[in-house]
Amino acid sequence: GAGVSQSPRYKVAKRGQDVALRCDPISGHVSLFWYQQALGQGPEFLTYFQNEAQLDKSGLPSDRFFAERPEGSVSTLKIQRTQQEDSAVYLCASSLAPGANYGYTFGSGTRLTVV
Amino acid sequence: DQQVKQNSPSLSVQEGRISILNCDYTNSMFDYFLWYKKYPAEGPTFLISISSIKDKNEDGRFTVFLNKSAKHLSLHIVPSQPGDSAVYFCAASDNYGQNFVFGPGTRLSVLP
Numbered sequence: 001g002a003g004v005s006q007s008p009r010y011k012v013a014k015r016g017q018d019v020a021l022r023c024d025p026i027s028g029h030v031s032l033f034w035y036q037q038a039l040g041q042g043p044e045f046l047t048y049f050q051n052e053a054q055l056d057k058s059g060l061p062s063d064r065f066f067a068e069r070p071e072g073s074v075s076t077l078k079i080q081r082t083q084q085e086d087s088a089v090y091l092c093a094s095s096l097a098p099g100a101n102y103g104y105t106f107g108s109g110t111r112l113t114v115v
Numbered sequence: 116d117q118q119v120k121q122n123s124p125s126l127s128v129q130e131g132r133i134s135i136l137n138c139d140y141t142n143s144m145f146d147y148f149l150w151y152k153k154y155p156a157e158g159p160t161f162l163i164s165i166s167s168i169k170d171k172n173e174d175g176r177f178t179v180f181l182n183k184s185a186k187h188l189s190l191h192i193v194p195s196q197p198g199d200s201a202v203y204f205c206a207a208s209d210n211y212g213q214n215f216v217f218g219p220g221t222r223l224s225v226l227p
Contacts, residue, residue: 004158033214042119042204042217043159056214091158103149104215106158 002026004107006092012113013082021077021110025094032075033104034067035091043091049075050098082114118142119207121218128225134192136221138205141186145207149215150179150190153202162203163190195225 005024013019025032031050035043036059045059051072060067064083069075079086089111093104120139128134136150146167151159165172165179165188172179178191192199202222206215 035217040219042121042206042219044217045214048214059214093158103161103164105161106151108156108158 004092004094004105006090006107006110008110009108010111010113012115015084015114016081017114018078018080019082019112021079021090021112023075023077023092023094023107025073025075025092026096026105027073028096029094029105030072030097031095032069033093033095034075034077035093036061037089037091037109039088046077046090079112082112084114087112087114116141117219118145118216119205119218121203121205121221123221124219125222125224128195128223130197130225130227131194134190134195134199134223134225136190136192136203136205136223138188138190138218139186140188140207142207142209142216143186144209145216146210147208148179148181148188149206149208150177151204151206151217152199153204153220159204192223195223197225197227199223200225 007022034046037043047067048056049069064080066078089109091109093106095104149164150162153159163174163177181188202220204220205218208215
């Protein structure tokens with residue numbers, strides 16, 4: 001596709017439920033990022049992949065958060081035993097190659113609401 | 116402690132005038148900066164970037180200025196248009212873009 005596609009757009013989960021959020025980056029983009037954006041805040045870095053390798057997961061807030069990109073294209077962010085504080089918009093971004101001069105293209109995000 | 120600050124949550128400007136959005140940072144190791152624009156229910160859209168070796172970068176109506184000694188950057192939009200109304204995020208990286216630290220955003224309203 002022409003852009004970064006994220007699904008679902010909206011997800012309501014009961015507290016304690018596991019969720020999986022999907023990101024389809026732009027075809028051929030090597031770098032893939034996940035960000036978490038709480039209401040009224042800027043996006044906060046969660047994790048970074050270069051192809052299938054997860055090079056940085058320092059932003060994942062707890063061991064309930066897990067991300068994978070097994071074939072170097074589609075990525076899934078999984079949150080186990082969701083808590084209310086996990087409610088946020090989860091943004092995925094991709095770029096052609098490592099390096100800031102390539103910029104990021106963001107998807108529209110998945111809005112997760114934990115009730 | 117916020118490493119990237121945008122101290123004005125909102126800004127209103129008349130159409131045709133200049134919009135100036137400000138961003139301050141605390142980490143002197145930041146070497147690359149970006150501005151993103153975000154409309155409701157959409158992901159952020161890249162606007163313009165600047166590396167620490169420059170003090171100015173221009174792209175059409177958008178100019179970013181970097182003052183490294185003051186750890187300050189600003190985005191100028193001239194002339195402002197109603198379609199520029201959005202939330203603007205400043206972002207900074209200390210490893211040439213492997214990940215970015217975002218500010219909280221400034222909501223710009225351009226009034227017709």
